[in-house]
Amino acid sequence: MICVRLAVLSDIHGNLEALKRCFEYIDNSNIDGIVFCGDYISDVPQSKEVLNYIRYKSEQYRTWIVWGNREEYVLDYHDSPVKNWTLESNNAAVLVAYNSFNEEDINYLRSLKKYEIIDIPGAPKIFVTHKFRDIPYNDNFNFKYVLFGHEHHQLFFAKKGIRFFNPGSAGLPADGFPGASLLIIEFKNNGWEPTFIHLEYDISIPINIIRNSQINSKTIRWGDMLIKTLETGDDWTGKYIREVKRLAAKRNISTVLENIPYDIWKLARKNIGLE
Numbered sequence: 001m002i003c004v005r006l007a008v009l010s011d012i013h014g015n016l017e018a019l020k021r022c023f024e025y026i027d028n029s030n031i032d033g034i035v036f037c038g039d040y041i042s043d044v045p046q047s048k049e050v051l052n053y054i055r056y057k058s059e060q061y062r063t064w065i066v067w068g069n070r071e072e073y074v075l076d077y078h079d080s081p082v083k084n085w086t087l088e089s090n091n092a093a094v095l096v097a098y099n100s101f102n103e104e105d106i107n108y109l110r111s112l113k114k115y116e117i118i119d120i121p122g123a124p125k126i127f128v129t130h131k132f133r134d135i136p137y138n139d140n141f142n143f144k145y146v147l148f149g150h151e152h153h154q155l156f157f158a159k160k161g162i163r164f165f166n167p168g169s170a171g172l173p174a175d176g177f178p179g180a181s182l183l184i185i186e187f188k189n190n191g192w193e194p195t196f197i198h199l200e201y202d203i204s205i206p207i208n209i210i211r212n213s214q215i216n217s218k219t220i221r222w223g224d225m226l227i228k229t230l231e232t233g234d235d236w237t238g239k240y241i242r243e244v245k246r247l248a249a250k251r252n253i254s255t256v257l258e259n260i261p262y263d264i265w266k267l268a269r270k271n272i273g274l275e
Helices: 016-026 047-058 069-079 092-100 103-111 204-211 222-232 236-250 262-271
Strands: 004-009 033-036 062-065 116-118 126-128 145-147 154-159 162-167 180-188 191-199
Touching: 004 016, 004 162, 016 047, 016 180, 016 191, 016 204, 033 047, 033 116, 047 062, 047 092, 047 103, 062 116, 069 092, 069 103, 092 222, 154 191, 162 180, 162 191, 204 222, 222 236, 236 262
Parallel strands: 004 033, 033 062, 126 145, 145 162
Antiparallel strands: 004 180, 116 126, 154 162, 180 191
């Protein structure tokens, strides 16, 4: 009987310290391979360092890596003839990440796929992607196991005989537990069985990096929301965006974030208790 243990990581969001803490655990856990489920970059402004670390660890482990929406944002922006992101906009965190990359980094992101399939002889195949809504879930979907990210919550559920696993967020958990989240799946008893892991680490390191960065402009102040998320493990970035969109809709103006005036962002921060 084969014995395989895979570590699953997602939604690192530039948090190098959290990623290193995850690998302290992984490197001492008899892991045979690593699955990365997307969103490695932006938010905590160490995206280039995170990509370098992932590439370094990919030389030590067998890996399966898919892109997330943040990687897609950067590639779309790179390929666009219009370069209109600013540090005073809601795109500031992604722009800081983009500005840190060279052509080698861009080419690496471009090499990633939207989907991967884990096919280990003797074990059921696993379908891997970033977003649940991107799973081509139909009558022809021939997988019994799925790994996905994006939600920033550790999840395990079954639907029509398919088991879905989400490792949560390594870099910005939003399920009420400050720290770093990951998942170990092990093939035993003829199936993949999950163990959800949550690790503590020194969150003051990414917090200080954010405070000293360019992503906390006086207008959007995205960094404040990231810091609050790191401190609490709650989704303060999501709360912020939902309140901004609610206020914009109340004024009967566009809810596209790039079009929302700064005074609404300020009022939203006040309404959620951060102004």
